Amino acid sequence: MDMLSSYLEPARAGFLTFIGVGALILVPLVALHYWRFGRVEPRRAFVLYGLLAYGLVALALIFLPFPDPGAVCRGETMLSTRPFQWVTDMRNNMAANGRSGLQAMATSQAFVQQAFNVALFVPLGIVLRRAYRRGPLAAVAIGLGVSLAVEVVQYTGNLGIFPCPYRIADVDDLISNTAGSLVGWMVAPVALVVPAVPAAEDSAALPGAVGVPRRVAGLAVDLLAVVLVAKFLLPPDLVWSLAFTAVLRVVLPAVTGGWTPGGWLMRYRLRRADGSWGNPLRLAGRELLGVTGLFAYAVFLSPRWDTWWQFGLDVLVIAVVLVGTFVVPVFRRDQLGWHDWIAGTRPVAVLRSPARGPEDRASVGV
Known part of the structure; x- marks a missing residue:
């Protein structure tokens, strides 16, 4: 039990460190993935976070707890170069305690x-086999290299940070760590929880897909237009603002081939899933399931419900709309949210050709 508790406390410290570090790097990680691939590939993110958690817990188990320097810095040799010394130690311990047998x-x-x-x-x-498709030699070499680096750090007192080595740098640790990496490679086929990391070309967003930042910028322009028109031209009533939003986001793109003011500035327009002209019914369905629908809910429905569960429903509606509109597309290759997928629409990137005028980029299927 004492030995188990000596492992549990460092593991707990490593996991708590992962929670803090993981939260700290979440936004930079998402930004890096999005910059590199045009999306966040879920399997890559899962494996990366899994490796981060595993690495921090393993490091905590290897190096923690830090002892009192006065209790360990006594000039003792902290290096063992005899292979399988642990077998001799085990036999000596069993003989000293008068014990024998497998148990x-x-x-x-x-x-x-x-x-x-x-x-x-x-x-x-x-992970080396399941996620990165490495062979047994690579697993052995990487396991040996990582273990050797750990032993060097231990032998140098954590690269001189600690006043002396407080863990023995042991050749048996090299052997057992390397064997563990090979065992992991052998049992990897049954570790179904670890996904295979797709190749870079299969991780990237589809060509011509309009990314979430671009669409958010276009939406912000449209909402700014609504705010300005509502302030200076419309009666002070949210219903009029909602009506103008519908005109801007449904009627205008229906008669102009998919353009809104924000889409025009960000160089994309709304089309059907096959790239053809979107009809008003599809565009209206898209908006009702998206931000405009959320606006309508806030204006017409939420104020009329005065029940104990109203707050919970409001939070649920907001979460569903925002997640479906802005979070789900981050992980999809086609960058489509639930509202586009259900309505059968998609934003289409547009290039301006000097000779022929605006042209749609290559179609992206769903």
Whole structure:
């Protein structure tokens, strides 16, 4: 039990560190993925976050807790170069305690320590094969390299940060860690929770897909137009503002081939899924399921409901609309939200040709 608790506390510290570090790098990670691929590939993000969690927990188990320097810095040799010394230590421990048999061996401290060292590197072998399709030689080489780096850091007192080495740099750790990486490679086919990371060309957004930042900018321009018109030209009533929003986001693109003011500035227009002219019914359905529908809900429905569950419903409606409109497209190759997918519409990027005028970019199927 004491040995188990000595592992649990560092693992807990490593996991809590992952929560903090993971939250800190979430936005930069999303931005990096979006800049590189035009989308956030879910499997890549899952594997990357999994590796981050595994790495931090493993490092915590290897290096924590930091002991009192006065208790460990006594000039002792912190290097073991004899392979399989743990077998001798296990036998000596069993003999000293008058124990024998498989149960005594399996519960001895030396055996448990080596089993832990093997298990610590099993996830690395699994990820190398399942996620990155590496072979057994690569798993062995990478496992050996990572383990060697850890032993060097331990032998140098965490690269001189600690006043002396407080963990033994052991060749048996190299052997067991490397074996663990190979074991992980061997059992990887049954580790179905780890996805295969797709190639870069399969991770990127489809050519011509209009990204979320571009559409958000276009929507902001449209909403700014609504605000200005409502302030200076319309009666002070939200119903008139909603009506003008419908004109701007449904009627105008229906008669102009998909253009709104924001879409014109951001160089995209709204079309049907096959790239043809979108009819008013489809465009209206798209808007009712998106931001305009949320606006209508806030104006007509939410004020009329005075019940105990109204707040929860309001939060649910807002979450569904925002997630479906702005979050779901981030992960899709076609960059379509729920409102586009259900209405059968999509934003189409447009290039301006000097000789022939605006032309649609290559069609993107759903």
